[in-house]
Structure formats: C-alpha cells, structure tokens
Amino acid sequence: MRIDRLAVSFQLERGELNVVRNLSxxxxxxxxxxxxxxxxxxxxxxALAILGLLAANAVVKGSVRFHQTELRGAAGRTLDKIRGGGxxxxxxxxxxxxxxxxxxxxxxxxxxxxxxxxxxxxxRDRARNVxxxxxxxxxRLQKSYPHELSGGQRQRVLIAQAIVCDPSLVIADEPTGSLxxxxxxxxxxxxxxxxxxxxxxxxxxxxDPRLSATIADRVLIMYAGTIVExxxxxxxxxxxxxxxxxxxxxxxxxxxxxxxxSSDKHHLGVIEGTAPDFHSLPPGCSFEPRCGERTAAxxxxxxxxxxxxxREVRCILHAQ
Amino acid sequence: xxxxxxxxxxxxxxxCLAIVGASGSGKSTLARCIAGLExxxxxxxxxxxxxxxxxxxxxxxxxxxxxxxxxxNPRFRVAEALEEPLVIHGKNFGREETVERLRQVGLxxxxxxxxTSQLSGGQKARLALARALAALDQGHPNIxxxxxxxxxxxxxxxxxxVNLLLxxxxxxxxxxxxxxxxLSLALHWAGExxxxxxxxxxxxNTPHMLLADPRHPHTKQLVAASLEKESLTTEGxxxxxGV
Numbered sequence: 154m155r156i157d158r159l160a161v162s163f164q165l166e167r168g169e170l171n172v173v174r175n176l177s178x179x180x181x182x183x184x185x186x187x188x189x190x191x192x193x194x195x196x197x198x199x200a201l202a203i204l205g206l207l208a209a210n211a212v213v214k215g216s217v218r219f220h221q222t223e224l225r226g227a228a229g230r231t232l233d234k235i236r237g238g239g240x241x242x243x244x245x246x247x248x249x250x251x252x253x254x255x256x257x258x259x260x261x262x263x264x265x266x267x268x269x270x271x272x273x274x275x276x277r278d279r280a281r282n283v284x285x286x287x288x289x290x291x292x293r294l295q296k297s298y299p300h301e302l303s304g305g306q307r308q309r310v311l312i313a314q315a316i317v318c319d320p321s322l323v324i325a326d327e328p329t330g331s332l333x334x335x336x337x338x339x340x341x342x343x344x345x346x347x348x349x350x351x352x353x354x355x356x357x358x359x360x361d362p363r364l365s366a367t368i369a370d371r372v373l374i375m376y377a378g379t380i381v382e383x384x385x386x387x388x389x390x391x392x393x394x395x396x397x398x399x400x401x402x403x404x405x406x407x408x409x410x411x412x413x414x415s416s417d418k419h420h421l422g423v424i425e426g427t428a429p430d431f432h433s434l435p436p437g438c439s440f441e442p443r444c445g446e447r448t449a450a451x452x453x454x455x456x457x458x459x460x461x462x463x464r465e466v467r468c469i470l471h472a473q
Numbered sequence: 474x475x476x477x478x479x480x481x482x483x484x485x486x487x488x489c490l491a492i493v494g495a496s497g498s499g500k501s502t503l504a505r506c507i508a509g510l511e512x513x514x515x516x517x518x519x520x521x522x523x524x525x526x527x528x529x530x531x532x533x534x535x536x537x538x539x540x541x542x543x544x545x546n547p548r549f550r551v552a553e554a555l556e557e558p559l560v561i562h563g564k565n566f567g568r569e570e571t572v573e574r575l576r577q578v579g580l581x582x583x584x585x586x587x588x589t590s591q592l593s594g595g596q597k598a599r600l601a602l603a604r605a606l607a608a609l610d611q612g613h614p615n616i617x618x619x620x621x622x623x624x625x626x627x628x629x630x631x632x633x634x635v636n637l638l639l640x641x642x643x644x645x646x647x648x649x650x651x652x653x654x655x656l657s658l659a660l661h662w663a664g665e666x667x668x669x670x671x672x673x674x675x676x677x678n679t680p681h682m683l684l685a686d687p688r689h690p691h692t693k694q695l696v697a698a699s700l701e702k703e704s705l706t707t708e709g710x711x712x713x714x715g716v
Contacts, residue, residue: 191627192594304496333495333654334698360627404632420639421632421661427593 154203154240154322154354155179159215161195161202170431172198174379176215180322185345185355187365187386190375191401191428196358197245199375200324204240205232219322238268241315243325243344247307251299257310258284258295261317268318279317287313287343305336309343316347323348326358341368362405366390374398377429377439379455384464394466396444400424438469446470476502478672480516486614487642489649491659493695494669500652501539503669504620507650508536521614532562532610537622541601547590551575551600554589558608578603579637595630598622599637606645614646621652635662656699660684668692 161173173195180186190196201207203217205224217224219239222231236242244250252260261280265271271279284295287309299307308328315323325344329337345368348355359365365372365386373383374395382395393399403422426443435441437452444451450469458465459472477499484490492500505511507518509530518525520533538544545554552571559566572582578599584592592600601622609615617638623631635658641647653659659666660680668676668683668691675689687693 191629334656335495335694338698362628401628404628420636423632423636424629425633427595427630 154220155216155218156199156203157216157218159199159202159213159217161198161207161214162212163208164210164212167432171434172378172431173202176375176378176380178373178380178383180354180356182321182354183349183352184371185348185357185369187369187372188356188358188375189360189362189365189372191360193428194375195378196360196375197326200242200326200356200358203324204236204242206236234268237264237314237320238318239320240322240324241318241320243308243311243315243323243328245327245330247304247311247331248299250311251307253299256296256298257289257302260310261313264314264317280313283313283317284310286316286347288339289313303336304331305333305340308332308336308340312340312344312347316351316353319351320353321351322354322356324356324358327360328357329359329364337364338367344368362390362402374401377434378431379439379467380458380465381440381467382464383458384462389464394461394464394471395440395468396446396470397424397440400443400445438467475514476672477506477513480672480674482667482674484616484648484650487646487648488665489642489651489663491651491653491663491666492669492674493653493656493659493666494691495654498669499672500654500669501620504536504618504650504652507616508534508618510536520616531608533613534616534618535605535608536618536620537598537601537605539621540625541622542589542592542594542597544601545589545597547588549589550585551580551587551589551592552585554600555603555607558604562608564607574603574607577606577641579633594626595633598626598630598634602634602637606641609645611645614648616648616650618650619652621654623658624653624655631658656695660699668695 156176156178159173159176160171163170163172176199178186188196188199198207202213203224205227207213213225215225219235224232224235251257258280261283262276265276265279281295289295289306289309294306302310328344329340332340341364344355357365357369369386371384372386372389373380374389374397376397382389382393382398389398390402393402401424404424424443429435429439429442435452437454438456441447441451448469456467456469456472458467461471480503482490492503494500502511506513509525509527555571555574556566571585575582575584580596580599584596589597589600605617623634626634638649651659651663663680666678666680666683667674668689670689670691676692683692684696687696
C-alpha cells in the first residue's frame with residue numbers, strides 16, 4: 154500500500170479543521186509498520202481515511218493506492234471488496250465491535266459470507282479453523298457469546314475476523330489498549346506471527362512506543378496530524394532525532410529506569426504543555442511551542458521532511 | 474464467589490503502595506473496600522489505629538476511578554464540578570479558593586468557566602484529582618487511591634500527572650495506593666509493590682527486589698512483559714528535552 158500526501162479536513166460550523174496534513178507512507182508486503190502518536194494526533198483518522206470510512210463532512214485529498222487500485226474516491230462496491238478482504242481493520246475496543254447477541258463463531262462466518270462464496274459447512278470449518286489459530290481452541294469458547302469471554306479473548310475474535318479472508322494488509326488500531334500487560338504481550342505476539350504466516354503487512358497504530366518497539370520493523374511518529382520522524386524502529390526508538398520523539402521516550406525511559414526503593418521518588422522527564430488544538434495550529438513547526446530546542450526560525454514556516462541517513466525528520470535542526 | 478481473600482496489607486503515612494495484577498485479579502474490589510464503597514464479607518480495615526467508619530471515610534480516603542473523565546458531569550462547569558464535593562462535605566468555599574485549588578493541580582483560572590466535557594483527557598484527570606483533594610481534610614495524613622486512573626492518559630500527560638502527585642505528597646500528607654495492571658509506573662513510583670492473583674496477594678516486595686528476584690509465576694510474567702517492553706527504549710537514547 155502506498156499513501157501519498159494524504160490530507161483530511163473536516164468541514165465544521167466553526168470552519169475547516171485540518172486533522173491530517175501531508176502524510177505519505179508506504180508499506181511493503183510482509184512489513185510491520187508502527188504509527189505512533191498521542192491521542193488526537195490523527196492516527197485513527199488516517200486508518201479510517203485509508204478504508205474510506207470517514208464521516209460525510211470529511212474532505213480527503215491525496216492518494217491511497219492498494220496494489221493497483223486507487224482507494225480515494227473509489228466506488229462503494231470496490232471498497233466493499235477491499236474492506237475485510239484485502240485490507241482488514243482490528244478496532245480498539247473489542248466489546249464495542251462485536252454483536253452481543255451472536256455467537257462469536259457466527260460473527261467470523263459473517264465476514265466469510267461477505268467476501269467468499271462457500272458452502273455453509275465450508276464456512277463453519279474455516280471459521281473454526283481461524284478461531285483455533287488465534288488461540289480459542291475449544292468448541293465451548295467458539296460458541297460463546299461475546300459477554301462470556303474476557304477482554305483478551307474478545308480481542309482474539311476480532312483478530313480472527315480480520316485474518317479469516319487472508320488479507321494482505323491488517324490495520325490494528327490500539328489492539329491492546331484495553332488489555333492488561335500479560336494479555337497485551339500475548340496478543341501482540343499472536344498478531345506478529347499471524348501476519349508473518351500470511352505474508353501480510355501490519356500497520357500497528359498505537360500511542361505506546363514500547364508496543365511498536367517490540368514488533369515493528371519501521372515506525373512513523375505522528376504529531377498534530379503530520380509525520381515528524383520515520384525510520385527503522387530500532388534506530389528511531391534508540392536514538393530519536395526529533396525533539397518530540399526524544400521527549401516521548403524520555404518520559405518512558407524515566408519510567409523504566411526509575412526503580413528505586415527510597416521513599417523520595419524523583420520526577421519524571423516531561424514534555425511541558427499540551428498538544429495544539431487543530432483550530433489554532435501554530436504558524437511554523439507544530440511542536441515549536443513545547444519544544445526545548447526552538448529557535449526564532451521555527452515560528453516562520455513548517456519544516457519539510459528531510460532525509461537523514463535511513464530516516465526522515467521534520468525539524469529545522471536537521472534541515473542543513 | 475470470593476473476589477478477594479485473605480489479604481493483609483499495611484500502608485504507612487505518605488508512602489506509596491502499588492497493587493498490580495491482571496484484569497479480574499481483585500485489585501479494584503480491594504480498592505473499593507478500602508474506600509468504603511464495598512463492605513468486606515469478613516476481616517477489617519483500620520485507619521490511624523481505628524476501625525473505618527462511614528462518617529470519616531470519605532474525608533480521609535478518596536478514590537479516583539479508572540476513567541477520570543467518566544466521573545465528571547459533562548454539563549457542569551469546572552468550578553461547579555470542583556465545588557460539588559466541598560458542598561457535600563459542608564466546607565466553606567469561595568471563588569478564590571476554587572481558583573487556588575485549580576492552580577494547585579495545574580489548571581489555569583480561565584478553565585473555571587469551561588464545561589467539563591470541553592476538557593482534554595489530561596485536564597479531566599487534573600480536575601478529578603482536585604475534586605478528590607477537596608473532599609479530604611487538610612492537615613491530616615490521608616489516602617488517595619488511584620484505580621488505573623492514569624492508564625488511559627498519553628505518556629507525556631501521565632508523566633506530568635505523576636510529577637504533580639509526587640509534588641502534592643508532602644504538603645497534602647498523602648499516601649497513595651496505585652492500582653495498575655502494568656508494572657512500569659509501579660516500579661517507578663511505589664515504595665512497595667503487592668502482586669495480586671486470583672483474589673490473593675501472592676507477593677510483596679520493594680520494586681528493586683521484585684524486579685531482581687520475582688518469586689511467584691505471575692510476578693515473573695509481569696516482570697517479563699515489562700522488561701520486554703522496555704528493552705528497546707531504555708538503551709541510550711537522546712538527552713532529556715530541554716524544557
């Protein structure tokens with residue numbers, strides 16, 4: 154999949170809101186890409202824009218190409234085929250995405266019914282098979298209603314739905330957001346193994362750098378609707394270039410390194426201030442008001458993405 | 474069905490105790506018992522050497538829920554939301570005090586007239602904290618229970634909240650009970666960590682010892698999950714942001 158200069162704005166009474174600005178990314182077959190950013194930075198909007206699932210007041214510009222097909226502005230029938238078939242989406246909150254009055258095995262069958270012409274028996278077989286793959290082995294589990302399952306098990310059902318039609322791209326939007334640490338680890342491992350086995354790609358959307366660190370090949374750091382840094386996951390997360398990425402990892406590193414038994418706990422490194430409001434984005438670099446390394450030039454215009462070695466950085470400090 | 478069984482815990486004034494464990498391990502039930510929202514079937518909870526009783530409990534022990542924003546009335550203005558616990562507990566208040574209390578949790582005076590639904594996640598967490606503090610008696614050691622209250626916040630906002638809570642500990646004589654499913658925050662912040670599994674406390678230790686020598690299989694799982702997540706981001710990295 155290749156996204157070129159994607160821009161999403163919403164027409165509101167108060168005016169236009171530019172939520173995603175000039176976003177380009179490509180995902181190769183078999184690659185795991187982490188899209189990393191804090192709430193409200195436009196990650197989910199990007200995912201929804203890819204699949205044409207945004208509300209009617211959204212204006213999408215740029216291009217989203219999947220294999221040879223342009224998805225932006227594509228006909229409903231084309232998109233229906235691709236949604237769940239070629240590209241599937243694992244939503245954040247499994248309890249909201251499942252039908253409470255249908256057994257989970259039937260919900261997996263529904264996806265197959267929409268995309269493939271199979272006999273009832275074949276559908277049942279495939280659905281059981283895929284539920285088995287995601288770790289719901291017993292018939293009792295497969296015939297459960299969503300409320301009979303734990304959060305981790307429900308998330309496994311969503312993953313089963315996402316992979317049952319052998320998609321070539323899975324988009325997972327905070328797939329572990331509602332899970333405890335141990336189940337989150339299992340779910341991530343499962344996702345990684347499944348996409349590898351299918352030779353599919355994974356776009357992992359998350360606010361937690363630690364999640365992308367564990368499985369992503371490449372990461373993109375998003376701030377205020379635009380990519381501020383991208384590159385190989387190990388490089389970007391080990392030695393971040395953009396001041397925002399550095400700040401984010403600093404909050405984290407202090408959390409990890411701060412093991413001390415004294416009652417006098419030290420303060421964490423923080424990024425002061427709050428993310429900008431899309432109604433009043435700063436005129437220059439969108440991170441400038443919170444940045445500790447800002448210069449007068451930062452307020453002039455938004456810097457472009459600059460190639461630095463194997464990565465790209467949107468910061469004036471790297472523009473030379 | 475016993476949700477919590479045979480739990481013995483002790484929390485000293487101005488200390489922080491973390492209770493960690495998977496979902497369904499009984500952490501929140503235990504927290505609700507301590508905060509007086511649930512009656513234990515057996516056993517007892519003492520505060521400052523005396524049995525907990527309804528009249529004092531909410532003035533000395535406050536709980537901030539999992540999703541702090543969800544416990545705010547969206548039609549209330551920030552000032553009203555903050556004054557509500559003061560009215561309930563029959564305390565005096567005036568506009569100046571409201572502003573001072575907002576300032577204490579890092580909210581500007583201009584926030585007072587906003588609707589709570591217009592606040593960001595971090596601002597809602599700050600307001601929930603201000604409300605909990607408003608209910609507590611000043612000048613005595615008190616307990617604040619954070620039931621995954623920071624889990625839904627972004628990392629940078631979480632770090633700001635932790636710093637704020639650390640700053641308030643001494644002046645407001647606060648002891649914290651931090652309920653979490655994730656070890657990372659507990660390791661940083663708590664003086665002692667209790668690991669809960671299937672309603673029981675299976676291990677209690679200092680963060681350092683827990684990390685170095687986890688004994689119970691569930692503790693080992695938690696430590697492994699935590700270490701794996703940290704592995705990439707703790708090496709090297711850039712300097713602190715100069716803020």
